[in-house]
Amino acid sequence: MDNEREPVRVVIVDDDQLVRMALRLVLDGEPDLTVVGEAADGDAAITVVDEQRPDVVLMDVRMPGRDGLSATRELLTRPAPPGVLMLTTFDSDDLVLGALRAGALGFVLKDTPPSRIAEAVRTVADGNPALSPAATARVIAAATGPHSAEARSPARDAARKRLSTLTERELDTARAIADGLGNPEIAQRLHISIATVKAHTGNIFAKLAVDNRVQIALLVRDAEQ
Structure with missing residues (x-):
C-alpha cells in the first residue's frame, strides 16, 4: 500500500468483548489500519458507523438484538457506505449468504489467522471482495442447493x-x-x-x-x- 495513504479506518462489531479486544489488538498492530470504534450489536453499530465514518466494518453475523445482517442492510443504504466484511462461523451460512446478496464485500471465519483478517480488511477497503476460501464452498452450496x-x-x-x-x-x-x-x-x-x-x-x-x-x-x- 502507498506509505502516504491514510490508515484504513475500521469499526469492529461483535457481541463478545474478548473477540473485539483480540481484533483490535490485531488491527491496531498494523501500521496501515486503525480501529476507530466498537459496537456490541447491530443498533450500536449503526450509531458508531454514522459517528466515525469508517472505511470498513468488521460485522459479526449473529448477535443479540439486531443481528449483523439487518445492520448491514441498513448501512449499505447510506450514501458512500463503508465496506462490510462479515465475521462468521460455519453454522451461519444462510445469514452470510443474505449479507452478500445485500452488498457485503466478503466474509472471514473467526478462526482465520490474524494476518489474513488484516489482509481481508485491506482488500475490502480497496473495494474488492474478500472471501474466506474455506467458507466460500459452503456459501455457494447454500446458494445453489436449497x-x-x-x-x-x-x-x-x-x-x-x-x-x-x-x-x-x-x-x-x-x-x-x-x-x-x-x-x-x-x-x-x-x-x-x-x-x-x-x-x-x-x-x-x-x-x-x-x-x-x-x-x-x-x-x-x-x-x-
Whole structure:
C-alpha cells in the first residue's frame, strides 16, 4: 500500500468483548489500519458507523438484538457506505449468504489467522471482495442447493431474466467472475485484453444493478441451479 495513504479506518462489531479486544489488538498492530470504534450489536453499530465514518466494518453475523445482517442492510443504504466484511462461523451460512446478496464485500471465519483478517480488511477497503476460501464452498452450496427444486425455481428464473440483458461476451465475463477469476485471468480465458474485460465488467455492473463482483457471482450461481 502507498506509505502516504491514510490508515484504513475500521469499526469492529461483535457481541463478545474478548473477540473485539483480540481484533483490535490485531488491527491496531498494523501500521496501515486503525480501529476507530466498537459496537456490541447491530443498533450500536449503526450509531458508531454514522459517528466515525469508517472505511470498513468488521460485522459479526449473529448477535443479540439486531443481528449483523439487518445492520448491514441498513448501512449499505447510506450514501458512500463503508465496506462490510462479515465475521462468521460455519453454522451461519444462510445469514452470510443474505449479507452478500445485500452488498457485503466478503466474509472471514473467526478462526482465520490474524494476518489474513488484516489482509481481508485491506482488500475490502480497496473495494474488492474478500472471501474466506474455506467458507466460500459452503456459501455457494447454500446458494445453489436449497431443499427442493420448487424452492430454487423463483430465484433461478429471476436470475436468468436479469442475465438475459447481457451480451454473450458479457455473460462469459460474468461466468468467469463467478469462477473467482481476476481481470488478468479472465482476459486470458476469453482471449481479450484486460481493458476489454474492464469494459465488459462495467457494463455488467450497470445492467445488473449490482454493487460488487460477489453479487454477480451469486446471480450466475442462481441462474445455473
